[in-house]
Amino acid sequence: MASLLVRRAFNVSRRDFHLCAPVMSKKTMPDPIDHATGLEKYELLAKQAGNDDPFFLKAVKRGKGTKAEPTIVNAMDTYRSVGCVCNEEDTNIKWMWLCEGVPKRCECGYWFELKVHPAPEKFNLPL
Ligand SMILES: [Zn+2]
Known part of the structure; x- marks a missing residue:
């Protein structure tokens, strides 16, 4: 009777669940x-x-940033939104749009240029 009360109190069933360690050791997670x-x-x-x-x-560090040597921003399209932290102590980011073939100057004076890479094609993705 006492064991029945303990089972009900702790919600323990009569059938215990046993797991055999050697059986589980053969199974591995798939890649x-x-x-x-x-x-x-x-x-x-x-x-x-x-x-x-x-x-x-990933974030890109600004390079020299002159008009002749702008910081290159990689993209998989012909435009991309870019955020510039103009000064290290700034608490905000200045956002701007970059378009292919049109280098752009931030308010801080650094130049940015977009470099377009081909995007993976939807129907040629690996299966
Ligand atoms: Zn800036």
């Missing part, structure tokens, strides 16, 4: 690349090949 498709697989394959930023999402 994520095998399950990925489309853009996710494109990104994983690029990272495996050594390209850590295939979609140009």
Whole structure:
């Protein structure tokens, strides 16, 4: 009777669930690349090949920034929104649009230019 009360109080069923460790040790998690498709697989394959930023999402440090040597901003389209932290102590970002073939000067005086790369084609993505 006492064991029944304990079972009900702690919600323990009569059938216990047993797991055999040797059986589970043979199973491994599948490789994520095998399950990925489309853009996710494109990104994983690029990272495996050594390209850590295939979609140009990482922040870029400003270079010399002159009109002759502008900071190159990579994009997969003919335009991209770019944010410039003009001074290190600034708490805001100045945003502007960059278009292909039109270098642009930020308010701080640095020049930026867009470099267009081909985007992965929707119907040629790895399966
Ligand atoms: Zn700026």
